[in-house]
Amino acid sequence: MRLIREYIRESLIADMANEALQEGMFQDVIAKIKKKGSSTASMTKEFFKNLKQELGETKEGAVILKKMVMGKQLSSEETDALKQQAKDIAKGIPLLALFAVPGGGIATAVLVKVAKKYGVNLMPTSFKGEA
Secondary structure, eight states: OHHHHHHHHHHHHHHHHHHHHHHHHHHHHHHHHHHHHHHHHHHHHHHHHHHHHHHHHHHHHHHHHHHHHTTOOOOHHHHHHHHHHHHHHHHHHHHHHHHHSTTHHHHHHHHHHHHHHTTOOOSOGGGTTOO
């Protein structure tokens, strides 16, 4: 009878320890998910901030382009800004088209990371710190 009690006691202790371990692992997983979620939220905010900046630069480029079409003289600063904005648009349109395809968000992220690995920057200038 004593052996049975010891066996039951040891089984209960082992079960409690196993439960505590699993609960601790669950807590760790929850903590990682929360941490990842907050970093994802901050990355999303940063993305929209950069997108807003890029749209503002595109608007400025359109104003400069309009000035050029009207035959007005452009300063070298305006010319450089227009060239840079044209490059940014040329980079952004294919990425936007790829992003629009189902599953394109993941494909776009992978493409940008692989390109970066090989020293090719596919992101517009407003996104230099990202990807």
